[in-house]
Amino acid sequence: MRAHADPAVLLPIDGLPALLAALGRDGYRCIGPAVEKGAIVMRELDGNDALPRGLQAEQGPGHYRLVADPHNRYFAWANGPQALKPLFFAPQETLWRAGRGDDGALRFEAVLPEAPKLAVIGARACDLAALALQDAHFLRPERVDAHYAARRARLFLVAVQCAVPAATCFCGSTGDGPVPTAGYDITLAELPEGFVAHAGSDAGRALLATLDLAPATPRQLDAVQVQGEAAAAAQARALPGKDLxxxxxxxxxxxxxxxxxxxxxxxxxxxxxxxxxxxxxxxxxxxxxxxxxxxxxxxxxxxxxxxxxxxxxxxxxxxxxxxxxxxxxxxxxxxxxxxxxxxxxxxxxxxxxxxxxxxxxxxxxxxxxxx
Ligand code: SF4
Ligand code: SF4
Structure with missing residues (x-):
């Protein structure tokens, strides 16, 4: 069963710079994967060269190591230590400031963060589901967290379907992956010839339209479906139910x-x-x-x-x-x-x-x- 409502297009395998450039023209700072101290972390990208290619993340209990991907893919690594969380819920930040004015009276001033337009490249299905949970906490109508909301409002998410889950992954048993089904602006599935792309929002649709891409073929859509099913089947860990x-x-x-x-x-x-x-x-x-x-x-x-x-x-x-x-x-x-x-x-x-x-x-x- 295919999960996406929007028609699919094919971004050529050398088309990621065009995608990043289009996001840049729309005023987004692009955050994406980079290798740092032996792990894949999410940080500001300074061009396509910064995207790690040909790497997988070998993971186990208490174990993480980058190894070569024999197929030289861009997104063969499963998640790294950072989720999307630090981008919106900062590890430490100032909420407000207090001080005395010239008249000696105490004054309190809210300190809101700078919140540039951010595009995140490479979000996985488990992290989109986690972001929805963080939204449920920080954006609940009776108490919207202004700091989280300011960052979250200017976000563009480029998700990626997992092709090579780590041995630690079990999103199939929680119902959250490995195929992104919601919460993204664009989702990509990597094939040897390129990325099958679907839009999931008006912003994603508008961005893909600027790239003038050919429709994905039925064979490519089948390959994406097979890839998602194989990634789910490859997960060896599981929880025994969704409600424990x-x-x-x-x-x-x-x-x-x-x-x-x-x-x-x-x-x-x-x-x-x-x-x-x-x-x-x-x-x-x-x-x-x-x-x-x-x-x-x-x-x-x-x-x-x-x-x-x-x-x-x-x-x-x-x-x-x-x-x-x-x-x-x-x-x-x-x-x-x-x-x-x-x-x-x-x-x-x-x-x-x-x-x-x-x-x-x-x-x-x-x-x-x-x-
Ligand atoms: S990571 Fe969590 S479970 Fe593991 S030792 Fe630290 S606190 Fe305990
Ligand atoms: S596996 Fe579950 S509990 Fe562990 S870090 Fe991921 S979301 Fe949190």
């Missing part, structure tokens, strides 16, 4: 929580790389002269000791309760908050956990025994 709320809540006293606590370092890497985690802390940073201060927001993690402090005691005093909070909030609590699990199957928490704790393995161990 009741099953997990029945297992809050399971001995596995003690077992995983023996291995977990409470470092918070999993929450930092997770594209859907949105916990943050806030603090005031006074200027050295004492005349003003800024109010900062910084990413926080449920693995931190201070995260569970409430009125003089800690509701999560040990790693057992913190790991349990992470897993049960992500896979159970989110159903009540957002109507779905908070996991989109990107596998980052598995690859970037320094001791290789595997969320799918922990869930399997919890489910193996009846409580």
């Amino acid at each position: 709320h009741d099953a997990l809540m029945r297992r809050l006293d399971h001995p596995r929580w003690d077992e995983v606590a023996m291995r977990c370092l409470a470092c918070g890497n999993c929450t930092a790389v997770c594209p859907t985690c949105f916990c943050h802390a806030e603090f005031d940073q006074p200027a050295l002269d004492g005349a003003s201060s800024t109010h900062q927001r910084v990413w926080d993690s449920c693995f931190g000791e201070s995260h569970g402090h409430l009125h003089g005691f800690n509701v999560r005093p040990d790693i057992r309760t913190r790991y349990r909070q992470w897993l049960t909030h992500k896979l159970a609590g989110w159903h009540a908050q957002f109507g779905r699990s908070g996991c989109t199957g990107c596998g980052r928490c598995i690859a970037w956990c320094p001791v290789g704790i595997d969320l799918t393995g922990e869930v399997a161990a919890l489910m193996a025994e009846q409580p």
